[in-house]
Amino acid sequence: MSVAEKKNVGKLNLYVPARTLESVSRENNISIDSLLKLAANENRLGCSPKVAEALVQAQSEYALYPDVMITKLRNKLAAKHGIEPADIVFGNGSFELISLLAAAYIDEGDESIYTEPSFGWYINVTKLYGGVPIGVPVGDDMGADIEGIKAAITGRTKVIWLCNPNNPTGTIIAPEVLTEFIDSVPDNILLVLDEAYIDFAEEKYIDTVRFTKEHDNVVILRTFSKLYGLASFRIGYAIGNPAIVTALTKVKLPFNVAYASQVAAYAAVNDEDFTNRVLKNNRDGLDYYYREFDRIGMKYVRSNGNFVLVYTGIDSNYLEEEFIKRRILIRNGAEFGLDKWMRISIGTPEDNRKVIEAFDDILKKI
Ligand SMILES: Cc1ncc(COP(=O)(O)O)c(C=O)c1O
Known part of the structure; x- marks a missing residue:
């Protein structure tokens, strides 16, 4: 018999974070390098180059x-x-x-x-x-x-x-x-x-x-x-x-x-050059998505974050898998109780274009 956990621990559900590149790569037999992750609101411009310099200097x-x-x-x-x-x-x-x-x-x-x-x-x-x-x-x-x-x-x-x-x-x-x-x-x-x-x-x-x-x-x-x-x-x-x-x-x-x-x-x-670049990339990315969602005819919520929530009208589980087939991870709205919605983290202009191309491609098939 296993040791009883505390009463309140028993009430908890495991927290489900966004899938990692590693897990999606392993489960789908896809190389990590070919995957694009836009599911966890991470920064696709990386971080300031000053971080690497500072870390080297701090080694001692x-x-x-x-x-x-x-x-x-x-x-x-x-x-x-x-x-x-x-x-x-x-x-x-x-x-x-x-x-x-x-x-x-x-x-x-x-x-x-x-x-x-x-x-x-x-x-x-x-x-x-x-x-x-x-x-x-x-x-x-x-x-x-x-x-x-x-x-x-x-x-x-x-x-x-x-x-x-x-x-x-x-x-x-x-x-x-x-x-x-x-x-x-x-x-x-x-x-x-x-x-x-x-x-x-x-x-x-x-x-x-x-x-x-x-x-x-x-x-x-x-x-x-x-x-x-x-x-x-x-x-x-x-x-x-x-x-x-x-x-x-x-x-x-x-x-x-x-x-x-x-x-x-x-x-x-200290690196405002970097943060200014991130903010500009985010604004441009959001504008791009709004234009493209308007063209496709999908409803979205105007965002104040580094992501956008879009109503696709398509089952979210199906869409998540279709995106993975196209080597892109976006967040399944069903995880937030929002079926037929997806949350997409803003990427580089090229990342964002890939997402829209995937939407166009999927919509042609259904
Ligand atoms: C609203 C909100 N709060 C907190 C966090 C956790 O952030 P951190 O990486 O600082 O733990 C997240 C992560 O996505 C978030 O979306």
Whole structure:
């Protein structure tokens, strides 16, 4: 007989991330080099060339435990955001920060509210600590239903996960709506603004860092995985008042961010030539998709992220496989409860052209 796992662990479903190039290559007997992955909102321009240089220079310190405070990067980010170094805590990607928030704040029976569909990890971590995830469906425009979220607040609500811009819809909450909402949330509820994609926002947006100064219950999550193209390094950070930072620091591992990741992130923050190129590529890519989807006659959601959600009218499982036959991985909307939708990460102009050619080819056959 196997050892019984904890009750809350038994309630968890395995988290299903985007398929990796390696697994698709193995399962379909396709060489990795011929596959194009546009399924996990990774950065197809890679990362700043300064990262490789910085890593070589840092080699002499690889045998040492890293600075537990991550001071150099902390100070740089504090200056960038106009906050105190003590207002930042680092994580092994936002994934870990979300886990830490749940570890520090969610007790048995607490409710956490999230938009549905959104980033699935909020649900897992809530259940792990015995909490109850409460999904509030997006509106007809696929945007977060702020009135619905307000209505879902009860005496048991402990955390609200607000993914903004939202993954997988790409929608963003208008600044005045967000401001009014933040003011309205009772201050015994932790409001998490997951801003993994905020750098890509096309619509009007405000610097939300000020909310962390005005409200003790607001915390912002940022990641180096998207704009900076450092997903494999696993580094992100939370901004919040020192009480939140201290709570997260108590529950995290002491050396949760590798030194190489600290070095990579520091080099990446400095390289605006690279980030400007990424942002231009993203804008151009989105415009290209909008034009092509209009031509094909497919409905899409205008995106504030590095991906676009499109309604194809075709079974998503079938479409995912048809794309794999054409050596392209895109994200099956059914994984988010959105059958007949696909989420496509923005690639290089050539990548994007391949996706549209695949759509044209598949549509000819059905
Ligand atoms: C909304 C959202 N939050 C957090 C994450 C996790 O990012 P990280 O790579 O920093 O763990 C992702 C990853 O795709 C995401 O889409």
